[in-house]
Amino acid sequence: MTIENSLELVSLQDADTSTWTRIVKSHDQSTPFHTLAWKRAIERAFDYDSRYRLVQRDGVIVGVVPGFETGGVFGTDIVQPFCEYGYPLLEPDVESIPVLQAMANDRGRFDTRIVKEAPQSRMVGYSDAGFGGIHTGVTFRLLLDRPYEDLFEQAFETEVRRNVGLAHDAGLSVRTVSDHQGITEYYNLYLATMQRLGSPQFPRSFFHGLFDEFGTDCTVLLADLDGTAVGGVLILSQGSESVIWSSASDEAHWDRSPNHLLYSTAIERACEKRAAIDFGRTSPESGVHTFKRQFGGRERSLVSMVSPPHRVGAGSLSQYRHLESVVTQLAPLITYDWVGPRLKEWIHE
Structure with a gap:
């Protein structure tokens, strides 16, 4: 064209x-x-x-x-x-x-x-080009402008530091996945999380594909308790920035704070090579938003720009959130092996 x-x-x-x-x-x-x-x-x-x-x-x-x-x-x-x-x-x-x-x-x-925008893109003129915009959530971006030890003491809230200490005292440790067996361990946690939330899941092959295609720019961390994974995060990187793209945990072990330990470890690892880490999209009113805010990142709005503008609703995630009360009841069906991935493909979020 x-x-x-x-x-x-x-x-x-x-x-x-x-x-x-x-x-x-x-x-x-x-x-x-x-x-x-x-x-x-x-x-x-x-x-x-x-x-x-x-x-x-x-x-x-x-x-x-x-x-x-x-x-x-x-x-x-x-x-x-x-x-x-x-x-x-x-x-x-x-x-x-x-x-x-x-x-x-x-x-x-x-x-x-639909164009998923962010303040850093420097793209201007969407309105003049015939696009409409809709808010899709927020993210937190933490600049890694000082040693991890300083971030831990100066940027992290007291609750984070307390929970990281609690995780260590509870016997949790973090390991880096190095093979497809580890990806399977993470996927099993992820699938259980999606079943608990009543949300359609990605196919297993997608996680293995990310591991293969990104190579060293795909990092998966698992929090172990007595040799069993009870939590994990999947991090994708490009250049100077990392994104915590996916996370999962076993709710039976939340009292041991695996998520606090995993996020703090992800930040510590990113400090070695990156200039910033992004915590991924979340809803402002959610408990996940409160959790992510504790790590000291700067909150930024996420927007989808849509053409034609009268179809701006196509860029909204709220249409899926309205279904939460229904999908929770249908969770066993929605997360069935051949149903969940196909529904996820259609939703494309």
């Missing part, structure tokens, strides 16, 4: 993957969800069609636009699924409005383009 000012949106081809990776690695606002590792993991586990686009100017690639075709209520949603961020990455001298206009037009009549 041709854009004004000699810009053009073209489909990503195999020959262009090295250029895509170069742009992502060199861009200071890239995330794990802009990488081709994320794309490959999605393709291994889900039956989506890729809508990855390159922004080309006079034959030179000057930006990347990630996304997949997913199921929608009416037509198709074009979105980067299962993550917090899916905005374009552009070279500094590329105007964002013409690119956004092309993205808005790069869809069928009944399709919806």
Whole structure:
């Protein structure tokens, strides 16, 4: 699709993957969800069609636009699924409005383009390009601008420090997963958590795919008690930033504070290589929000920008939260092996 000012949106081809990776690695606002590792993991586990686009100017690639075709209520949603961020990455001298206009037009009549935005993206002009916006939650981002010991004493709330000490006193220890057997251990915790919440689960293959495709940029930590995993977190990294993308725990051991220990350990490990860690999306009114806030990160709003604007509801997560009272009662069916992953694929969040 041709854009004004000699810009053009073209489909990503195999020959262009090295250029895509170069742009992502060199861009200071890239995330794990802009990488081709994320794309490959999605393709291994889900039956989506890729809508990855390159922004080309006079034959030179000057930006990347990630996304997949997913199921929608009416037509198709074009979105980067299962993550917090899916905005374009552009070279500094590329105007964002013409690119956004092309993205808005790069869809069928009944399709919806959803762009998961964040304050750091520096994309401007969504309204001028024909997008509407909707709030989807918040995240906490902790700058790792000092040694972990200082963060522990200065940024963490007293309750965190107390619970980390309690976890150690209770005999919990943390190990890093190094093989697919460990991924299976984490998935079993994750599946039990989804069953408790009455929420459809990712297929097992997705977690194994993330482990394979991200390599050392996928870290899974397990909290052990007497050799048994009672909690875990899955962390994805790109460049100087890490994202705690998934977490799970056995509620029978919450009194031993495995989640506090896992988050503090994730932060400690990130301090060795990264400049910031993101705690992932949460609802402002939730208990998870209260938990994450204790670690001293800065709260930031998350927004989805939607075209056409009258379909802005397609970018909202509240439509799924309204079903919570129903799905809890249906949890055994919703999390059944062949039901949950297919429902998750359709929801794409």
